[in-house]
Amino acid sequence: MKALLKQKEFSVLAIVIIICVILSFVSPVFLTVGNWMDILEGNTVIGILAIGMTLIIITSDIDVSVAALTTAVAVSIGFMFQYLPDSWFSVVLIFLIAPLIGMLLGAFNGILVSKIQIPAIVVTLGTLNIFSGLVLYFTNGNYINSTQFPQSFMAFSNIEILGIPILIYLFALVAVSTWFILKYTLIGRSVLAIGGNAQSSTRVGINFKKVKMFVFTYMGFLGGVAAIAQTSYTTAVDPNGLMGLELTVIAAVVLGGANIHGGRGSIPGTLLGVLLLAIMQNGMILARIDTFWQNVVTGAIIVIAVSYDEINHRRNQAKLANIDVKEAS
Amino acid sequence: MRKLWLSLVVVLGLILAAGCVSEESAGSGGDEEADGAEETDNTSEEGNTEEAESDDELEIAVVPKLVGIPYFNASETGAEQAGEDLGVNVEYTGPTEADAAAQVKVIEDLISQDVDAIAVAPNDPASVEPVLKKAKENDIHVMDWDTPADKELVDLSVKQVDDEEFGRHMAEKLVEAMGTEEGEIAILTGGLSAANLNSWIDAAQSELDENYPDIEIVSDKIPTDEKQQVAYQKTLDLLKSYPDLKGVLAVSTPAPLGAAQAVQEKGLQDEVSVVGSALPTDSEPFLEDGSLDTAVLWNPEQLGYLTVALGKMLAEGEMPEDGQEIEGVGEITVEDDGKTVIMAPPQDYTKENASEFDF
CATH class of the missing domain: 3.40.50.2300 (Response regulator)
Incomplete structure (x- = not known):
């Protein structure tokens, strides 16, 4: 139990559980399987992007171009749909090409950040505008509806295995593999090391540029996957549909206990952050909370969650500092 | 110390001067660009001789x-x-x-x-x-x-x-689509602060209050951030939370699409009516199977x-x-x-x- 309490994700988990308990008393629908499927499926896109963002935030950078990047890939998918034949081959091809386009766009961010060493916020603000400008130029903002989609893709988006929609499997796959990369691979450990202390980690031989390049390219890759998820979720391509989503993504990561100054953050924490935002959105209508109070409640819970986490963290740091002093004396 | 101040002032002055110059050049550059674009626009669109003497x-x-x-x-x-x-x-x-x-x-x-x-x-x-x-x-x-x-x-x-007429018309269409003058309905909007959406909703509400007193609006208008997927999620939540829901009035162009998508996915086309303001081409896939009953807009x-x-x-x-x-x-x-x-x-x-x- 003590080990669990010490886990840095514990504070978010506690708040998630408290909200779940309250909501299940208020609304009989909340704890149904159907509702949880809706919550998870509806937050697959935010979740996948937040997982990628976690790695970037751990290295003490930020990527504000994610929503624009995802939209750019989604629009490319919509464009390809007009040429692809109606067969399963098309779906496979989309799964190969979309992440690849995402990776290229992400690598573009990565090169500017790592090779030319421009601060990531500046780079990604720039690419945010480049991507969304190009998208607007090519699409003129036009919405592509499902009548132009191949039937095979529509069939894909309706797949359910054991009653669970396919998108949730996709989300789980991304979460588990990223968690594995972060925990058990050299590059994953390097990400954490650089976030902890960039100077020391380069001294022990970690290639700083390579790691930065990796996190941004990986973000692009996940942006491509998220674009498929978004297209299959809305069965439409809307060039304005994700505008502003980057803020929600960053909020979810920070809620999940990642430190914006780097070095701290984890996949389970981020998933809890996404879940917290998701159940709050879901619970507002289920709990029949008045519309105008919904924003107030959402904001209040975010502030409480972040302060609680920060106080906990500070307390732990204080303990560490204490030990240092004792050892020195 | 005085030297420091002096140099600070000089530097500030330089920055300001540079700012003015670059602004000026940027401004004029922008204008030129705009002019250029205009010219190409004219030639590409019209290309005939009449347009050449467009000065007067x-x-x-x-x-x-x-x-x-x-x-x-x-x-x-x-x-x-x-x-x-x-x-x-x-x-x-x-x-x-x-x-x-x-x-x-x-x-x-x-x-x-x-x-x-x-x-x-x-x-x-x-x-x-x-x-x-x-x-x-x-x-x-x-x-x-x-x-x-x-x-x-x-x-x-x-x-x-006319805002009043438009709001009332949407409410009428919704009641017509529901085929009954009693039951629960919900209202989705693009954003809570959009003045025109608010005046349509107010008009729709007064139409319902005055002429269809047995229709109950289950909650305040629900904002959807002008996004289809948000409207979709909120409608899913509404359908779960209010199982007797008969109709959804969705105001702002992406909202009816999201609401209709939720109704379509749950196969509730006959139980839940959706009426809202949307463009016809976007709404086609939902109009076809009746998940969206009527899109009301102007041309x-x-x-x-x-x-x-x-x-x-x-x-x-x-x-x-x-x-x-x-x-x-x-x-x-x-x-x-x-x-x-x-x-x-x-x-x-x-x-x-x-x-x-x-x-």
Whole structure:
């Protein structure tokens, strides 16, 4: 139990559980399987992007171009749909090409950040505008509806295995593999090391540029996957549909206990952050909370969650500092 | 210490000077670009000799809330058509995001181009006020379209529909689609602060209160951030939370699509009716299987056309009259104040007619 309490994700988990308990008393629908499927499926896109963002935030950078990047890939998918034949081959091809386009766009961010060493916020603000400008130029903002989609893709988006929609499997796959990369691979450990202390980690031989390049390219890759998820979720391509989503993504990561100054953050924490935002959105209508109070409640819970986490963290740091002093004396 | 201050002041001065210079050069560069774009526009669109001597042609600027969304693209098509038909130069330009400050800059540029009339669909009526005043001081005719600006300031105000009539009409359509005059309904909106959406919803609510007292609105209007997927999620939540829900009124163009998608996915086409304001091409897949019953809107192409036509009248010193026939648009209504023009009654898009439109 003590080990669990010490886990840095514990504070978010506690708040998630408290909200779940309250909501299940208020609304009989909340704890149904159907509702949880809706919550998870509806937050697959935010979740996948937040997982990628976690790695970037751990290295003490930020990527504000994610929503624009995802939209750019989604629009490319919509464009390809007009040429692809109606067969399963098309779906496979989309799964190969979309992440690849995402990776290229992400690598573009990565090169500017790592090779030319421009601060990531500046780079990604720039690419945010480049991507969304190009998208607007090519699409003129036009919405592509499902009548132009191949039937095979529509069939894909309706797949359910054991009653669970396919998108949730996709989300789980991304979460588990990223968690594995972060925990058990050299590059994953390097990400954490650089976030902890960039100077020391380069001294022990970690290639700083390579790691930065990796996190941004990986973000692009996940942006491509998220674009498929978004297209299959809305069965439409809307060039304005994700505008502003980057803020929600960053909020979810920070809620999940990642430190914006780097070095701290984890996949389970981020998933809890996404879940917290998701159940709050879901619970507002289920709990029949008045519309105008919904924003107030959402904001209040975010502030409480972040302060609680920060106080906990500070307390732990204080303990560490204490030990240092004792050892020195 | 004094040296330090001195050097600081010098540096500050240099920065300011550099700022001014670069602003100036950026400004003039921007203008050149804009001119260049205009020229290419003219040649590519018209290419005939008439257009070459466009100097004494009237220049009408139409500023949408933003460019690059289907709705304002459709009104652009209409505005340009009017320019061709009526022999005026139409400049259709606006910010790429629905941003009040960016829109003000666009209008500033148009003032320096010395156009004859500016028609603006303000993102925020208060923030365009000073720049519209400036336009008037420069003898430019000022009008608003799509969304009203400050009434005192504009010479003409072009409205697509009468807000009251539009809201009431949507409510009527919803009751019609539900086939019953009692039951629970929910209202989705694009955003809580959008003035025109709010006035439609208010009108719809008073229609329901007055004529259908047995219809119960289950919650306050629910905001959907102008996004389809948000409207979809909220409708899913509504369907779970209120299992007896009979109808959804979705105001703002993406909201009906999301609401209809939820109804479609749950297979509730016969139990839950959805009526809202959407463009016909976007709503087609949902109109087909009845998950969206009726999309109510006006014709945005005609709105663009009418704006340019009235802009031309204004620049020539005429004012429109009540019941006047505008070619390509139809009979318009002018309200008692003499300057608020209402285009036409709301238009219904249904399964039967949606495929006839290309916006």
